[in-house]
Amino acid sequence: MNIVILDGYTLNPGDLDWTAVSELGNVKIYDRSKPEEIVERASNAEAILVNKAVLSAATLSQLPKLKYIGVTATGYNNIDMEAAKKQGIVVTNVKAYSSASVAQQTFALLLALVNRVETHSQSVFAGEWASSQDFSYSKSPLTELAGKTMGLIGLGDIGSNVAEIALAFGMKVIAYRKHPKPVQGIEMVSLEALFKNSDVVSLHCPLTEETKEIVNKNSLASMKPGALLLNTGRGPLINEHDLAEALTNGTIAGAGLDVLSVEPPKNDNPLLSAPNCVITPHVAWATFEARQRLMQLTADNLQTFQNGSPVNVVS
Template identity: 75%
Template sequence: MNIVILDGYTLNPGDQDWAPIRKLGNVTIYDRSAKEEIVGRAHDAEILLVNKVVLSAETLAQLTKVKYIGVMATGFNNIDIEAARKQGITVTNVKAYGPASVAQQTFALLLAIVNRVETHSQSVFAGDWVASPDFCYWKTPLNELAGKTMGLIGLGDIGSQVAKIALAFGMSVIAHRKHPVPMDNIEMVSLDAIFTQSDVISLHCPLTEETREIINRESLSKMKAGAIILNTGRGPLIHEADLADALRNGTIAAAGLDVLSVEPPKPDNPLLSAPNCVITPHVAWATFEARRRLLQMVAGNLESFQKGAPQNVVS
């Protein structure tokens, strides 16, 4: 089978082995593909593997040989699923390849805010400690997590991992989930309770019309002045202008974000100039170990399809 990978670089910039996929067919790999390159590159493909390349109905209509699209990620909104279904194309995605990595990044963002390790390290290398009249100093307030309340919006694979880490730090954990599931040491509460009671709010819910911009001017106004917002989920869960305003006027204390509504962001994204905002470039999923699991699971999905028993089908 002719297998074409249209944007392989993000998953594998050279530190992984494509062998699990190469053994399943004749594989052609492109690091990146612009919109105008897709049809030419994929014209003879029976199998397409993509990460973020957009496959619209118009594009799919020109790819008459394609029988299977494997999304090398969890989110599949870059594929016109209805058009794929009409063409008889099976589309699959990959879930739960990186809960530990995303939870780790969630706390990396939180610790960057409460401990300001980078700020203090830069200060030391700038000579501030050498010149200090005291044996120690701090450039910003430092805060303990123990005794604080972590509020989780969403309690799936990733949210549950974040909860475990929060409990290990001595935090109390409350959570809101559309379909509550009892969990030890976690109190299930209303959304309003998350907003009013939490010292830290971490977003781990899917992006739906119900959750889109769930963090907005109204919800921000309910939060504690010292509250911290964390988002390693989806950028559009946050109304970015409202969050930027809240950070500027002190409605809340800080934000740690690994995702934005448009990626890469536009230069005028208000959060790029907001105070007390830590932003990383959508890397929570991208540890070596998580990407290795992802590649293996992409191969597993494809192999199952080839055997006539597709799994993780979203079409």
């Protein structure tokens, strides 16, 4: 089988081994592929592995040999699914490979906001501790998480992991989900009650028409002035102009984001200049261990397709 990997650098920037995939056929790996390069590179491909490179209907129509697309991610909005189905192309994705890593990053963002470790470390290396009259000083208010309320919008694999960590920190956990069910240690509440009562709101729901800009001017206005917002889900869950305004006006105290509505962001994204906003470049999923799992599960998906019993099919 001829296998083409269109944007392999995302999954494997050089610290992983492609052997699990390369054993399955004749593999050609490209670190990145521009839109205009895809058809030529994949012209003989029977299988394509892709992370974020876009496979439009026009592109797929020029790939008559293509039988399989393996998405090396959970989301597959970069694939024209209707076109793939019409051409009889099987599309698979990988789920739940990074739940622990994303939960870890959620708390990394939260701790960056409440402890400001980097700020204080930079201060020490700038000589401020050596020149201080006191044995201890702080550059910003420090906040204890124990006793605070963590509000989770979404309670799937990642949200559940975040809940466990929050409980271990001694936080109270409340949650909103479209179809609530009892979960020990977690109080299920309405969306309005969650925004109103949470000290920390963390987004872990899928992006749908219903959840798009679920964080907006009205929901932000209902939050506590000292509340923090975290997003390791999808950027469009937040109206970024409304959030930037809320941070500037002190409507809420801070935000920690691993995702934005457009990635990479444009220079005029208002959050890039908003106060008390920590932003990381969509890396929550990308720990070494998570990418190792993703590599193996990607290979497993392709192998089951070759064996005639595909799994994790989304087409």
